[in-house]
Amino acid sequence: MSDAETYLRELRRALPVGYRRRFVAEVRDHFESAVAAEAGHGMPRPEAERLTIERLGPPRAVADQLVADLGSGALGPVGRLSAALTATRLAAVAVLVLAVGVAVAVIDVRSTAKTPTVQRAPESPAVRNGVEIRRLVLTLTHAQATKQQWVGVTPVRILRLTQTAP
Amino acid sequence: MEGDALRGHLELLLLAALASEEQHGYALIEWLRTQSEGALDLGEGSVYPALRRLEAAGWVTSSWRSDGGRRKRIYRLTKRGEERLRREREGWDDLVRTVGLVLEAS
Known part of the structure; x- marks a missing residue:
């Protein structure tokens, strides 16, 4: 070209x-x-x-x-x-890149202790201005106490990590 | 004379160029370059958006025309554009006269 x-x-x-x-x-x-x-x-x-x-x-x-x-x-x-x-x-692209980067970093840090189990909640799509919005909840279970951390919000997905720490 | 210095006067220059004859974008840019003896260094990418703005304002009109197997968008001045050019020219003359008075006094 x-x-x-x-x-x-x-x-x-x-x-x-x-x-x-x-x-x-x-x-x-x-x-x-x-x-x-x-x-x-x-x-x-x-x-x-x-x-x-x-x-x-x-x-x-x-x-x-x-x-x-x-x-x-x-x-x-x-x-x-x-x-x-x-x-x-x-x-949206900038936010998505940032969210993915943070999510990868958080998951990497958490996974160094114990490998968590991952559960995916049922997706509940909604439509805003023609853009399909899906809510995706990832639950990382370790053992006892629970921590929650929002790792990013994008126009297409909302990611939430729920970790049960020892 | 470079782009930044010309940006505020681009409208006047384009209207003046079209007052002489109807032209397509590239020919208009070349006409300005030739008439200024190469002194005008327009940011050529700014000319097409400016032409569209002049058209939206009703000061120029345009249409496609085939020329040697190629389609060209030809721009021409409207009556409103002629009036606008007259007022812009008066404004420019006032500016030159006023600045000249100050410079001569210094």
Whole structure:
């Protein structure tokens, strides 16, 4: 895949739904025009593509600029929802990575003493704004006293570790 | 002149570029570069969002046109855009005159 195609793919992903087709088509034409112009000066296509990318700037920045320039009022309902989902998706990924990291660390520490038993409670899915939310309870049983520790909350799962320590 | 210094004036520059003739994005960028004798170093990625903003404001309109087997989005100034350009130009003239007065007095 050429640098230009990679750039256009990333740009498409970063743009709000409803603005992708036309905007990417315009930037694609920009690439073709710029490469043709530079080729007229003897520049090879790969180098011309890299130069064009440098002049355009990062695809995420271009997409953010579009959203900022249009403003929430001008985006329309589909665009506003898409822009919100794009931001939410980024936040969700960050929270998910953090939650998984903490969960792995906690489980690792707990498992050094005794291997716990793991029970999975029945999943009770709920739907919020079209996103299925599942509650998953992991119970780690050791022996006597009980400790509870929340290790993370994500848009798709709520994890709770219940440990019975010796 | 680099992007940050131009950002506040991008609207005026784009309207002025379209006042001369209807153009597609890349041609518009090249026109600005040529007219400024290469002094304008636009962040090219900011031009397309700005054009969309001008269109949303009703100052420009656009449509697809085939050119040599490629589809290009052609932008043109509307009547409201012409009026906006006139007011922006007046604002720019006032700014240049005011700053000039201060600089001449220093």
